[in-house]
Amino acid sequence: MTHSQPIRKVLIANRGEIACRVIKTCRKLGIAxxxxxxxxxxxxxxxxxxxxxxFIGPSPSSESxxxxxxxxxxxxxxxxxxxxxxxxxxxxxxxFAKACTDAGINFIGPQPESILAIGDKIAxxxxxxxxEPSIPLIPGYNGADQSIDNLIQQAIQIDFPVLLKxxxxxxxxxxxxxxxxxxxxxxxxxxxxxxLRSFGSDNLLIEKYFSNARHIEIQIMGDKHGNVYxxxxxxxxxxxxxxxxxxxxxxPMMDDKLRHEMTTAAVKIGKLLRYEGAGxxxxxxxxxxxxxxxxxxxTRLQVEHPVTELVTGLDLVELQILVAQGFDISKTxxxxxxxxGHSIECRLYAEDPENEFLPCTGKIRRWxxxxxxxxxxxxxxxxxxxxxxxxxPMISKISVWxxxxxxxxxxxxxxxxxxxxxxLTTNRKFLIQVLQHPxxxxxxxxxxxxxxxxxxxxxxxxxxxxxxxxxVPMLWGWHLREQARSELRYIPSGWRxxxxxxxxxGYVGEVAERTIELQYEHIVKPGAWVPxxxxxxxxxxxxxxxxxxxxxxxxxxxxxxxxxxxxxxxEDDLGERSGVLRCTIDGVTRDYNIANGxxxxxxxxxxxxxxxxxxxxxxxxxxxxxxxxxxxxxxxxSPYTAPMPCKILKILVPTGTVVxxxxxxxxMESMKTEVRLYARHDGTLKLNVGEGDMIEAxxxxxxxx
Numbered sequence: 114m115t116h117s118q119p120i121r122k123v124l125i126a127n128r129g130e131i132a133c134r135v136i137k138t139c140r141k142l143g144i145a146x147x148x149x150x151x152x153x154x155x156x157x158x159x160x161x162x163x164x165x166x167x168f169i170g171p172s173p174s175s176e177s178x179x180x181x182x183x184x185x186x187x188x189x190x191x192x193x194x195x196x197x198x199x200x201x202x203x204x205x206x207x208x209f210a211k212a213c214t215d216a217g218i219n220f221i222g223p224q225p226e227s228i229l230a231i232g233d234k235i236a237x238x239x240x241x242x243x244x245e246p247s248i249p250l251i252p253g254y255n256g257a258d259q260s261i262d263n264l265i266q267q268a269i270q271i272d273f274p275v276l277l278k279x280x281x282x283x284x285x286x287x288x289x290x291x292x293x294x295x296x297x298x299x300x301x302x303x304x305x306x307x308x309l310r311s312f313g314s315d316n317l318l319i320e321k322y323f324s325n326a327r328h329i330e331i332q333i334m335g336d337k338h339g340n341v342y343x344x345x346x347x348x349x350x351x352x353x354x355x356x357x358x359x360x361x362x363x364x365p366m367m368d369d370k371l372r373h374e375m376t377t378a379a380v381k382i383g384k385l386l387r388y389e390g391a392g393x394x395x396x397x398x399x400x401x402x403x404x405x406x407x408x409x410x411x412t413r414l415q416v417e418h419p420v421t422e423l424v425t426g427l428d429l430v431e432l433q434i435l436v437a438q439g440f441d442i443s444k445t446x447x448x449x450x451x452x453x454g455h456s457i458e459c460r461l462y463a464e465d466p467e468n469e470f471l472p473c474t475g476k477i478r479r480w481x482x483x484x485x486x487x488x489x490x491x492x493x494x495x496x497x498x499x500x501x502x503x504x505x506p507m508i509s510k511i512s513v514w515x516x517x518x519x520x521x522x523x524x525x526x527x528x529x530x531x532x533x534x535x536x537l538t539t540n541r542k543f544l545i546q547v548l549q550h551p552x553x554x555x556x557x558x559x560x561x562x563x564x565x566x567x568x569x570x571x572x573x574x575x576x577x578x579x580x581x582x583x584x585v586p587m588l589w590g591w592h593l594r595e596q597a598r599s600e601l602r603y604i605p606s607g608w609r610x611x612x613x614x615x616x617x618x619g620y621v622g623e624v625a626e627r628t629i630e631l632q633y634e635h636i637v638k639p640g641a642w643v644p645x646x647x648x649x650x651x652x653x654x655x656x657x658x659x660x661x662x663x664x665x666x667x668x669x670x671x672x673x674x675x676x677x678x679x680x681x682x683x684e685d686d687l688g689e690r691s692g693v694l695r696c697t698i699d700g701v702t703r704d705y706n707i708a709n710g711x712x713x714x715x716x717x718x719x720x721x722x723x724x725x726x727x728x729x730x731x732x733x734x735x736x737x738x739x740x741x742x743x744x745x746x747x748x749x750x751s752p753y754t755a756p757m758p759c760k761i762l763k764i765l766v767p768t769g770t771v772v773x774x775x776x777x778x779x780x781m782e783s784m785k786t787e788v789r790l791y792a793r794h795d796g797t798l799k800l801n802v803g804e805g806d807m808i809e810a811x812x813x814x815x816x817x818x
Contacts, residue, residue, distance in 0.1 A: 118219055118438050120144055120195040125163070126184045127199030129493035130510065131414070132159035135197045138430040147191045149184055151177035153501045159493050165191050172503045175310070178202045181209040188218055195219035195437060197430075201505075204413040205232045205281075206313070221437040223335075223412050227386045231410045234280045235318050241407060245385055248378050251397060251406045253320035255280075261305075265297045268319050277301060279308030280316040287311060288355045290322055299777065299789070306762070306780070307787045323397055325559050328352065329364050329405070330395040331379035332421050333388065334429070334447060336436045341383035342447040343376040344421050344429075349395075350558040351547060353470050353569075354786070358540070359547060360417040361457040362424055365518060365556025366400065375405055382410065390436050391418070391429050400559060416460070416510065419491055423456040423514040455521040456514045459529060459544045463506040466543040466569035472506040472783055474758050474810070475499070478536030478708035478720060479691035483528040487514040497685050500537060502758040502783055502807075508534055518556070522548055535691065535708040535720035535730055543569050579731060580660035581698060582705075583629045584673045586719040586733045587618050589694050589707050591654050592680045620719075620733040629733075633658035636672070673698045753790070753815050759783035761806045761814075768800040768815075778815060781808070792817055 123139050124147040125132045136146045136159065148163035153172035160166045167187035170177035177183070181203055188196065196213050198204035204222065207229045213220040222228075231237045235255035241248045253275075254267035268275045268291065277300060279287025287308030289300040305315040332344040348364035349357045363372075379394035393415045395408040418429050426446070436442060463473045480496045482488075492509035500506055511528055515521040526548045529541055546568045547553055553562070563569065618631040636655040655674035661667045675696035682692040691708035706722040722730045759781040766778050772792045779790050779802070792798075796817035802808060 120219060120221075120434060120438055122147060122191065122193045123195045123197050123221070123434070124149065124184070124188050124191065124193035125159075125197050125199060126178070127197075127202055127204070128154055128157065128159060128178060128504065130159075130491045130507070131199040131416075131493075133162055133493045134491055135199065135430055136162045138428055138434070141428075142431065142434060144434070147187065147193045149178070149187050151503070153499070153503050157493060158495050158498065167191060172501065174202065174503065179313075181206070181212055184209075185212060185216055185218065188216070193218070195221055195434075197221040197433070198413065200411075200413050200416055205411070207232065219437050221433050222390050223386070223388055223392065227388055228412045231382070231386055232281070232412045233316075234278060234409050235316060236280075237410055238318070238407070240385075241382070245381055248382065249404065249406045251320045251323075251408065253318060255318040259316050261298065261301055264301050264317060264319065265294075268297055269294055271319060271321055274322040274324065276320045276322040277304045278318050278320065279304065279312055279314070280318050281308065281312040281314040287317070303780070303787055303789065307782075310782070310787075323399060324561060325400055327364070327366060327398040327400055327558060328357070328395065328408070328560050329367075329375065329398050330393045330415070331376055332415070332418070332429075333379050333383045333392050333394060334432055334436070334442060335383050335386075335388035335390065335392070336442045337389055337439050338441050338443070339384075339387060340441070340443045340447075341380050341388055342442065342450070343380055344425055344427065344447070344450060345452055346372065346375065347415075347417055347420060348558065349417065350560050351553070351562055352560050353563050357417060358460050358462070358563075359457065359544065360420055361455065361518070361521070362420045363452055363455065365558070366398070366403075371398075371403060371405075378405075378407075382407075391415075391433050417458050419489055419510060419512040420456040420458045423487075423489065423512060424452050424454055425450055426453070454514055454516045455518045456512060457518075457521045457525045458510055458512040459525060459548075460510055461508045461529075461532065461534065461544070462540045463500040463508055463537050464540050465538045466540050468756065470540070470569065471756050472786060473500070473538045474502055474506070475537035477508070477534060478689060479533055479706055479722075480535075481531075481533035481706060483511075483531035485524065485527060485531070487524065488528045489513070496683070496691065497689075502760075508539065519554070522554060533706040533722050535706060535722055539730075541730075579627075580629060580662070580668045581671065582721060582731060583620050583631055583660055583733060584633070584656070584658050584671070584698065585694065585696065585705050585707065585721050586620060586709075587631060587633070588654065588656075588673060588675045588696050589680075589705075589709070589719065592675065592694065593682070593690065595654075596682070620735060627662060630661040631658055632661055636674075671699050753793075753813060753817070755781070755808045755810055755812045755814055757783050757810045759788075759808050761802050761804055761808060762787065764800065764802075764804050765789075766798055768798055770798050772796065772798050772817060781814075790814060 122145040125135045139146045146163045148160045148166040149169045150160045150166055151170055151172050169183040179202055196218055203209040205228055207225050210220045210228055211225040230240055238250055238255050274290055274292045277289040287304045289304045291297055291300050304317055309315040328349045330347050333341055335341040346364050347360050347362045349360045351359035382394055391414050393411045396405040397408050398405045464470050465473055477494055477498045482490050489512040490509050494508055513521055513524040513528055515524050526545055529545050616633055620629050633656045636657055653676045657670055657672055659668045659670045679695040682690055684690050694705045694707055709719040719733045720730050762782050763780045766772055774792055774794050776792045777789050781788055799816045802814050
């Protein structure tokens, strides 16, 4: 008989948005919470949300969030009687789950035996082949001989293309598509290295890669009484670097017959394992034949769980906690669960789609969420949060619900346009373009959608409204100066003794070579002299302006105006300002979200966001911020500079070596992504970095002469 195990205090062995998510449900259930945090996260939102917090080490996850002994010690210090592992880190680590049990800590997840049996991709395929042969498996190799030579031979026998996968992990880490034999050795070495650092095991499996397939997963929930139920499917085919970026439910390809077959297979796997808690069975579905193949099982809560919650009304974290306490889930709505409407989730990342989705780091200078009905944010950030080199660059998950898929797409596009994340490069415009793509809207999806449509390679032109909007940072600067103005406040803005020469201001927009010169003059109407006793909020500023770009025809003359009372300014502890500027350009009034570095506008980048230009912020830099080539500025376009902050993992060739074109020089890592640097031409190598070095973006890594 299963006895109740009441939980009074939960330690969340994770960080960021999932830590915030678990804390919210614990608070709803009246359960106290403990956060653990690294050096990089000491000021993070989730740390402040928790009732208690414990510092567990330096920023690298290998020295903090992956240290099970430190997490168990934090339980001892705080008296936490349960651990929620979230996703990633130690959430699917058998040894950690067992250590929790041995220490008398309730691990909110499956039993260690279940994780061991199915969580490893190789072991799971062997188990299903032996115990549940009705579950179709992808052709591949999952043997014990993990030597590089054997893996190469096995891949050649399977036939190309093949997919290398970390046996112990997920989230796209340690995963490579290989299309020809000549690339196998390098790709296997990199996949093994990444898998070992991310999951503690370098074991790989090799599978036949389906070039036109969907990724569809089934959410299941089991308990200690032998019950296992499904919570329908999620379509996760929109991926980049083997990581999901848009998920939805129900799947647009699903019919009743296929849904019954896939959910039945998923429940069979759960019952075979006597599975407890939340789990996800992932399948590859051949779009042409509608046949599905078992891919893997994730023995944890999925990142994309909100879409399931929105169409079912469930709280999956609450169910996890109830199961851990011995609750019988047959007494919930799970046996008679119904789908209601359609839900879509987009993952907003700090990354540059135009630069092969490379992660970006930096400070979020302004964060503002869409307030429309049925829009949900799962996020661990706020204005002022830092996206660091050490962790995944996801800013927020944004989910919507609507009665139909078409309405959900429309609502998600609205939510993305209204989401403000100023200060660093994000994939927001890219997500909007995917949502608006005819193929996506028709539901014709595959895991190669992004590669085939190449949407991320179509974004390089300057924004068509860039010249018109260049007046916005100037008006923002006027407002800040007027706020700080203490002398001669009765003289109207822009009053000049020499009137025949127009004032000028200069900005560089989205394309660095394109400098926008603003020519403007103040429109001073009769009675514009402001009496000394007039309120500052009543002041208005109106200009006639045009944009002039070298080599282009001057733009048309336009009018713009703003009043002091139409601006909201927020200032952080460091004096950095952001806010909303409501101004009128050519008779149309809009709100513009803005962020800049300080009250001093010189040498400052100014970020402008408005809902009407498709989701991409425009970054304006003051002209005097630029340096000429004569000033000796490093060549940021050099092929041998670090594209982002990173750690040098391994030097592959010593300095002084004569290298050949395309020869690998070094391996570096940023935000869990491993990248190799290759020689672009023959020459003698001079290294400027060493193994273990932490490198800033733009650092020259080497020279080849």
